[in-house]
Structures are given as C-alpha cells and as structure tokens.
C-alpha cells in the first residue's frame with residue numbers, strides 16, 4: 001500500500017473497523033492519527049478472538065466437500081457453485097411454501113429494475129417453472145434508466161420470457177428526477193409510491209394473480225429497523241412477505257426475503273446474469289441506506305444478527321401487529337383514477353398533480369380543500385393563493 005498516510009486512512013482503504021485490530025510498528029502501538037511512511041512495515045493484528053480478522057474461511061463445500069466458491073458466515077458454511085444454486089433455490093422454495101405465496105398455475109408479474117435482486121428473482125422463478133412475466137418501469141433517470149431497461153430487455157430475450165415496459169414520462173407525463181424537484185415529497189418517496197401504484201395497476205389490468213418483488217433479507221431488515229425505531233406499527237404490520245389480495249389490490253409476495261443481498265448478488269453472478277451494478281444516482285436521499293449501514297456494522301461483529309432480527313420478527317412478533325394493516329379498512333376508489341385509496345385521491349394522483357402543476361378538483365370543493373391543505377403544497381406549482389384554497 002502507498003504510505004504517507006494516517007493509520008485511519010490505511011484501515012479505511014482496507015475496510016477494516018479500527019475497533020477490531022491493533023496496529024503495530026517496531027513493537028509499538030500506533031494510534032489512528034499516526035502517520036505511516038512509504039517504506040514502513042506494520043502489522044495489523046486482530047483483537048477479537050474468534051472475530052473477523054482471526055477467522056479462517058472454510059474452503060470446502062458444506063454439502064459435497066468440493067472446493068467452495070462462496071462462504072456464508074451467517075450459515076457458518078461454504079458452498080461450491082452447484083450447491084450454492086441449490087441452497088438459493090431451496091430458500092426461495094421454502095419462502096413460497098411457508099407463506100403460500102404462489103400456486104403452480106399463477107400468473108406472476110415480477111417487478112424488474114435491472115438490478116441483481118429482481119433479475120435473480122425472475123431467473124429463479126422461471127427455473128422453478130412459474131409463469132413469470134417481467135415488468136420494467138422506466139423512471140427516466142438518465143443513463144441509469146437507459147441501461148436498466150436494456151439489461152431487462154436482454155434478460156427477457158435470452159430467457160424467452162415476456163416483459164412489459166411501462167414508461168412513466170410517456171404514459172403519465174413526468175419522470176422521477178423532476179418529481180424530486182417539483183413536489184413536496186422526496187424523490188425516493190414519489191419513486192416508491194409510483195412503483196407500488198403501477199405494479200398493482202398493471203397487474204390488475206393484465207389479469208395477473210400476484211406481483212413478486214425482489215426485496216431481500218437486508219432490505220426487509222433495514223425497513224423493519226426504520227419502522228421499529230419510530231414504532232410505525234401500521235407499517236410494521238405490512239412487513240409480511242405475502243400480502244393477500246383485496247378489492248383493487250393484487251396479492252404481493254417477496255420470495256427472496258430469506259436471502260441476503262450478498263447471496264442474491266452471488267446467485268446473479270454465478271448464473272451469468274448481466275445486471276446493473278451501479279446504484280441509482282438519486283440514492284443519496286434514501287434513508288434506508290443508513291439503516292442498512294447500521295445493520296451491516298452489527299452483522300460484522302455478530303454474523304446472523306440481521307437474519308435473527310427479521311426472520312425472528314416473522315416467527316415471533318409479526319402476528320401481534322396483523323390487526324393494524326395500514327388504513328386498508330375503508331378503501332374507496334380514487335376520484336381520478338379509480339384505484340383503491342383511503343382519501344378522495346390516491347397518493348399517486350396527488351403526487352403526479354403536484355409535479356405537473358394540475359389541480360385535482362375545483363377550489364369550491366371545501367372537503368377537498370381540507371384534504372389538500374394537509375399537504376405542504378409547493379408555491380412554485382400551486383402559487384401562493386393555492387395554499388389556502
């Protein structure tokens with residue numbers, strides 16, 4: 001490594017948590033702030049017995065004893081490629097069975113982003129023999145969206161699978177970057193609600209039985225952590241890997257919820273799936289990342305803690321929140337689009353109207369005025385007077 005830097009910088013480059021090691025030079029301990037010159041020789045010694053630094057990976061497959069290609073600390077196991085693929089499929093099969101996610105003849109709509117999770121999900125569902133059609137939603141996020149759409153199209157061609165392509169700008173008049181600058185919601189908030197709305201709507205319009213999404217264990221654990229920190233019990237109640245169909249709401253399932261992000265990435269890589277590795281350029285505003293970081297930090301010291309947190313929640317606590325499924329008791333049809341909602345207009349129609357600078361109804365409608373007044377309406381879209389009408 002190049003010297004002339006502090007111990008802290010060297011450890012950062014090696015992705016080593018300074019709390020887990022001693023840094024030694026000439027039998028002297030170095031602090032994080034000390035400088036290490038180019039020709040110096042240092043020892044980085046793990047201090048946690050049985051911890052990350054001292055551990056020796058098992059390099060043979062747990063099932064067949066052939067050389068392993070991946071080690072999973074959570075399972076205290078390593079797998080060769082065929083056995084890892086089997087492990088991955090077994091976890092998906094178990095998830096589907098445990099939560100009655102899919103029937104063999106179901107028409108499944110897979111929400112495809114072009115990333116590792118959604119393509120791994122689509123791949124494994126096709127391999128397991130399900131009728132799985134992909135749906136790619138074009139968000140209009142520059143080159144990132146162009147590449148994602150291309151990857152999804154290529155995957156569909158290679159697997160001879162059907163792909164629906166819906167473009168937000170062409171069909172609904174706005175894209176996600178503009179939504180982030182014009183509306184009162186954050187970019188990721190509009191993006192998330194647009195996805196939920198459109199996957200549901202397209203599934204209903206095309207007669208699909210179920211929507212499958214590629215949420216993995218890390219996603220679900222991070223969401224659960226965020227919901228728990230704020231005790232958002234209605235959201236916690238919806239954190240089930242399978243939500244049954246209701247009037248106007250198609251069934252939703254998350255067959256990858258038992259598999260970590262690293263496992264889905266490894267599966268996609270080993271299956272030869274070309275997926276978009278880059279993050280969405282707008283991800284900086286996504287609060288879920290902070291929760292993922294926190295959990296990864298915990299996981300580094302306690303392998304398996306993430307799974308214990310989320311899968312333990314499903315086993316021991318989720319049922320206690322089931323009565324609180326968020327506001328779905330009194331669903332009515334959105335006055336604009338007819339999709340189910342709890343107010344007069346659904347969140348998608350409201351967000352879209354804000355971005356496009358449209359009014360959803362005449363100002364004389366006092367009931368609506370009250371509803372809209374509860375939102376912070378951007379002056380640039382509604383004008384100053386629009387706030388109080």
Ligand code: SF4
Pocket residue numbers: 176187188189191192280281282283284286
């Ligand atoms: Fe959408 Fe935010 Fe995810 Fe980007 S990071 S795809 S804007 S939710």
Ligand code: ZN
Pocket residue numbers: 334335336337338339345346347348349350
């Ligand atoms: Zn609507």
